[in-house]
Amino acid sequence: MSHNYSPQTATFPVVRMRRLRYNKLIRELVQENAVTADKLIYPLFIRQGKNIRTPINSMPGVFQLSIDELVREVEELRTLGIGGILLFGIPDVKDSCGSDATSDNGIIAQAVRAAKDAAQNKLLVITDLCFCEYTDHGHCGILTNRTGQTDVDNDATLKIIAEQALVHARAGADLIAPSGMIDGMIGAIRTALDMNQFEHLPMMSYAAKYASGFYGPFREAAESTPQFGDRRSYQMDPAAAAQQALREVELDLAEGADIVMVKPAMVYLDIMRMVREHFPNVPLAAYNVSGEYSMIKAAAERGWIDESRIVRETLTAIHRAGASIIITYWAKDIAKNVL
Numbered sequence: 001m002s003h004n005y006s007p008q009t010a011t012f013p014v015v016r017m018r019r020l021r022y023n024k025l026i027r028e029l030v031q032e033n034a035v036t037a038d039k040l041i042y043p044l045f046i047r048q049g050k051n052i053r054t055p056i057n058s059m060p061g062v063f064q065l066s067i068d069e070l071v072r073e074v075e076e077l078r079t080l081g082i083g084g085i086l087l088f089g090i091p092d093v094k095d096s097c098g099s100d101a102t103s104d105n106g107i108i109a110q111a112v113r114a115a116k117d118a119a120q121n122k123l124l125v126i127t128d129l130c131f132c133e134y135t136d137h138g139h140c141g142i143l144t145n146r147t148g149q150t151d152v153d154n155d156a157t158l159k160i161i162a163e164q165a166l167v168h169a170r171a172g173a174d175l176i177a178p179s180g181m182i183d184g185m186i187g188a189i190r191t192a193l194d195m196n197q198f199e200h201l202p203m204m205s206y207a208a209k210y211a212s213g214f215y216g217p218f219r220e221a222a223e224s225t226p227q228f229g230d231r232r233s234y235q236m237d238p239a240a241a242a243q244q245a246l247r248e249v250e251l252d253l254a255e256g257a258d259i260v261m262v263k264p265a266m267v268y269l270d271i272m273r274m275v276r277e278h279f280p281n282v283p284l285a286a287y288n289v290s291g292e293y294s295m296i297k298a299a300a301e302r303g304w305i306d307e308s309r310i311v312r313e314t315l316t317a318i319h320r321a322g323a324s325i326i327i328t329y330w331a332k333d334i335a336k337n338v339l
């Protein structure tokens, strides 16, 4: 196996090793050992309102929460020793450029402030940074017709991505997770953060994210289904050369990513292994996505498989493939030892 990544590609101030050392929780997050609660991240879907706890049909055990319910949830989670929560905002009003996401009073800003307060620094408050939950067309950025087809305008989107990152940072996010697969997004965010005294704030990049059918149930949860077309012009083709994933990771690292992610997890273990081997000195995360969750839940509900056994086997496989950090809808059940 050749190791052609040169750590010299990027250097200070794009790279700051201290971003992953600035408090105990983030240091623990990047330690490497077996699957334990402190390496798990729990996704949560947040919307406006009060006393809202709406079940997601296709994801038994997962809910859309209003902020008061989020606070109650975080108060419980902070005693369980999980690594962090990953917040997704679902605004009441969506428009063509996802304005709610760039407002300091938008749903995600409110959710982060409330979660940070309730977390009392016992878990990391992580934000998914993307536009698909905020736009009325459901795509991950601003649209253009310039290319002869309606598509996400890469460079116009970078500008609002940077604004979105500052909203998350000002609200107090501990770690930002950009998921839009827009070229240059990590660099654009890093620059915006560094110019605004957030040079300590780390990023976990959805670096190798595939255009996947496994996101189906998530789009019900986040109400982010594209209103036309699909995401194949920005997310990776599952049939592309596996090496394309290395290129994505390499670019994100050069732009200042601190942690990189492979997504989905279960059918991309080969990619994880490859990334692990080529970048042995970078923390690797995997997203055990909604479709992976729903398949196991559905089969378990029918009594066809043993949920607890299969989940533990799955998470172990992801860890074995090289991902030390796992984002999973089972994080709470694992931490509570009810699985």
Ligand code: PBG
Pocket: 128, 129, 130, 131, 132, 133, 179, 180, 214, 215, 216, 217, 218, 219, 231, 288, 289, 290, 291
């Ligand atoms: C984009 C985003 C998606 C997921 C996480 N962040 C959806 C998509 O790319 O269409 C999917 C997560 C899952 O399926 O559990 N904001």
